[in-house]
Amino acid sequence: MSQIFYIHPDNPQTRLLDQVVKILNDGGVIAFPTDSGYSLGCLLDNKHGVDRICQIRQLDKHHNFTLMCRDLSELSCYAFVDNTTFRLLKNNTPGKYVFILQSSKEVPRRLMNEKRKTIGLRVPDNKIDLALLELLGQPLMTATLILPNDDQAQSDPDEIEDRIGHQLDAIVHGGYIGEQPTTVIDLTNSYPEIIRQGSGDTKPFE
Numbered sequence: 001m002s003q004i005f006y007i008h009p010d011n012p013q014t015r016l017l018d019q020v021v022k023i024l025n026d027g028g029v030i031a032f033p034t035d036s037g038y039s040l041g042c043l044l045d046n047k048h049g050v051d052r053i054c055q056i057r058q059l060d061k062h063h064n065f066t067l068m069c070r071d072l073s074e075l076s077c078y079a080f081v082d083n084t085t086f087r088l089l090k091n092n093t094p095g096k097y098v099f100i101l102q103s104s105k106e107v108p109r110r111l112m113n114e115k116r117k118t119i120g121l122r123v124p125d126n127k128i129d130l131a132l133l134e135l136l137g138q139p140l141m142t143a144t145l146i147l148p149n150d151d152q153a154q155s156d157p158d159e160i161e162d163r164i165g166h167q168l169d170a171i172v173h174g175g176y177i178g179e180q181p182t183t184v185i186d187l188t189n190s191y192p193e194i195i196r197q198g199s200g201d202t203k204p205f206e
Helices: 014-025 047-057 083-092 127-136 157-167
Strands: 003-006 030-034 037-043 066-068 097-102 118-122 140-144 170-173 183-186 193-196
Touching: 003 014, 014 030, 014 037, 014 127, 014 170, 030 127, 030 157, 037 047, 047 140, 047 157, 083 097, 127 140, 157 170
Parallel strands: 003 170, 030 170, 066 118, 097 183
Antiparallel strands: 030 037, 037 140, 066 140, 097 118, 183 193
């Protein structure tokens, strides 16, 4: 059964997040709040953790995961970012966006889009996430927590515990979060392409 950590959304408790970091470093899989609902996460090099996330969500091996980074400097380690793209990212992060970018060699081949060699990256606008990423010192490999036969991301951590608590190592309880899907922007071409309209403003990319 998973451990539950009640984290204050505005003043995250470092001593509790330190325990979550230890679970992640030990190969754990967690559910945690973001600015767009709850997500599943594990470390980038945790192949077994990625397999467990795929099992929970019943995903095939071609699913596009998202790397959650604490800031732009970390993001640019995992993707090729030119000056124009950097300015665009700087003006719109942190926020409710996932950006599709060309993967760097830091991204394991099994995690990138096979044909296009791309990866989804985001810098969240959520104090719990940013505090966790700062303590972790590396990105989180994430997938939105949409359970099989559901249409929307999980928003209630108590329901997450009831439904899949036995499949997780930890649940970061950050309160109820309404459904606010991210906007997905493809920045791999000469102009931004809006792949999915979500709660992030698309005007800067049109």
